[in-house]
Amino acid sequence: MEYDFKAIEAKWQARWAAKGTFKAVEDPTKPKYYVLDMFPYPSGAGLHVGHPLGYIASDIYSRYKRLCGYNVLHPMGYDAFGLPAEQYAIQTGQHPEITTTRNIDRYRGQLDRIGFSYDWDREVRTCDPEFYKWTQWAFLKMFDSWYDPEQDKARPLPELTARLEKEGYGDVTAAQWNSASEKEKSDILMRYRMAYQGETSVNWCPKLGTVLANDEVKEGLSVRGGFPVEQKKMKQWLLRVSAYAPRLLEGLDGLDWSDSLKEMQRNWIGKSEGTEMVFDTICDGKELPVTIFTTRADTVFGVTFMVLAPESDLVPQLTSESCRSEVEDYLRQVAKKTERERISDTHTVTGVFSGSYGINPLTGEKIPIWISEYVLAGYGTGAIMAVPAHDSRDYAFARKFNLPIIPLIEGCDVSKESFDAKEGVMCNSGFLNGMQVKEAIEAAKDYVEAHGLGKRKTNYRLRDAIFSRQRYWGEPFPIYYKNGIPTPLPEDALPLVLPQTDEFKPAETGEPPLARIKDWTYEGLPLETSTMPGFAGSSAYYLRYMSPRDGEALVSSEANAYWQDVDLYLGGAEHATGHLIYSRFWNKFLYDLGYVCKEEPFRKLVNQGMIQGRSSFVYRIVGTNTFVSAGLKDSYKTTEIHVDINLVRSDRLDMAAFRKWRPEFADARFILEEGEYICGYAVEKMSKSMYNVVNPDDICANYGADTLRLYEMFLGPLEQSKPWDTKGIDGVNRFLKKFWRLFYDRSELLVTDGKATAEELKVLHRLIAKEKEDMESFSFNTTISAFMIAVNDLTAMKCSKREILEPLLVLLSPYAPHIAEELWEKMGHGQSVTFARFPEYVEAYTVENNCTYAVSFNGKTRFTTELPADMGREEVEKKVRAMEQTSKYVEGKEIVKVIVVPGKIVNIVVK
């Protein structure tokens, strides 16, 4: 019987679905394991072979964990709200719901063809009202909570209002609070709510007609679409993510994530410890204290000017009459610049003198106050003390505007550039003279605090997340306006369902599509017209999978108590500063309020690499329809043209197919190398326009899902980015065919019950050891190599013994589940291999057959070799002596002692 992957895969996919093989049910008698993939955004282009890479890895791991006796939760769903569907709707007039549903169906078909062990009964879609009800619910909870710095956690808002009523809070006294109007009370609470409305400078993208979060902007262009983004002051909803900055930072330590990803988050959170210092200032005779932030309090004796951010609230107050028109000119210039211009132009120094002066609190010196865009309004206090000698930006500014530069470190040369390093001995610095810089920083901080000039302060770069989008295809806010005061909908009014419309474009004025809908009201009052951003729906979806149909809670407490948190999360590193920060924030918030039992949502995180495309090129001689083979192209003047990779095999062009590909190539002529046309290639992003997209459906049709799964893993280390190249796929396909032939010879089942030889057992044991070792580090590629070696060995030994093949099948089943199921059944098992128990079928065979001996000199391990476990000390010594004959490593050394550790490793200490 031949290996008929088509029939086998169709049969088992149908059977798994019919029997609910992968249905996860809470079972307190079994340990749980939660394996999660980052759910996809269902785009119109469908899946290409890069998408399933992570899904295959997590599926292998899920299936392995099931074999080890864990109760595995392995769900999948769709991140279905978002801009592309809406852009498409604007272009075509088709409702995003229709295209989204169509895309989801296509994705599902493609995913099913690969044979994943998802529990589809738990599927979620973020655009489903039954799902986004809980996104809205979480928003309401954030709206009705504040961050209590004393308890260091989020608390229900009534705790704050009670305090305001009784004793006041912050800068609001009880009397002020109790006599405040509704509107005033709302404004005060907005300063504390976890979800709040604020007037902020936002990334406004005119082309998309919406604001974007910082992580949705790259180099001044929108991530989706690549349109220019500018700064604009707008009233927006925000999430007080910054309140969690310290906990988001500390929480990283306990997580099993890659160092690079943790580092990215640390940079994004951006902790910096410094000092807030108060400088007195004078503007046209009026005095005003100004607080600045610095990490270099030690350099205060070198302050020669101060700088304000153009957007700082202090600018109007600190602009003197004589300088007003120049300052206003400058502010206009700055405002006109887009974010992109400001970023690409960081080397041009701009600024204007404000006409006011500050007083150095330590020296009493009078210093000018300038305004410049190199100071950011959103960080620290929006005002700095400038020390040109020891800060490169201050230095550039001082050079440009001829401000004095005072060096503070002995022997440093500041004639060409600033001395930014924190090393050397202080000078020109009063009481700090003679100290090392590091000591001086601490001494200066102490001094400033002791003399009441300021206090220590830790700042974070992490900003509050802008949470509203002026778009249609997102979750509506459960907020309406009563006399202009934002008011939450009652919980039982959820979900607030997105209304139907056929006009998806935002108005020119920036008015969102929902503003055009006349009856978008609640009890006759206007509802909020912006919608939530893409990350809203993805921030807690992993919780919803635990009890996806629960009508009473985001996650039922029983389900949450059982599944706890995600044990393994697999996805791309591109979500490091977006989704993975927001999710952690969201989860911590729910944890503070007691809705979930774990503070961190994702215990272990693995980032799979991107799969790039491998594009092929033909070279047309300019002005002709003649194509020259890659090796000869340098002799001609040619144009490089992308050619569909389906017309190319092993870089050789199928010329007949190429002529048929497009009418203009119908009469193409070729200049060949040794009778063939060789194409050039390049590694690029996989995309339609480069004709390099490989569809997993085609691979499944030609080679089968098991081959696709093995090949994707065989391609190289999971975390590494690599180009897709189909040409190596025959290797793993051959392996599966060989594997099949261990069991079947044409029509006959070969499997026998004979006792395995030691040699045969050794082949199996090597494989078991390898698989166990590699599974935890996701080194699936080397395990597959080990499988190939084992199968080659067994083939050579003509071994088809049940004792060997049965555990082999169990071992292979996570990687190539269809073929494993089929053969498992053929061997007479009534139940799916999914329910085979790894210990029972595999570990029972791991006898103490081999162990490793290490030879060491001076206590350090020098040389390891494999010897039989039952070898006694004398024999080991004899063996080592024999090694002397063949090994240069122990030649002429005297054996001092042999340390036998029962079971495993033996140290042979040699002198």
Add this chain to the structure above:
RNA sequence: GCCUUGGUGGUGAAAUGGUAGACACGAGGGACUUAAAAUCCCUUGGACCGAAAGGUCCGUGCGGGUUCGAUUCCCGCCCGAGGCACCA
């Protein structure tokens, strides 16, 4: 500029202090076949010696160091990828 990674055959890659290149692709040769497909076997880092069996030297981006021994550890460079970027 800063942070994180990585650099090994024609290609994807193994090896985390102990015979570098496992495994696979591609290439070349052979067997079976009318032929093709499929399958199987041999060769395949480079240079050199040898009739052959076999042997010698070089080789993991570059330069140093530690070590009996370094792809692996340490120091200094060069190059690629990803992230951050006036964050005071």
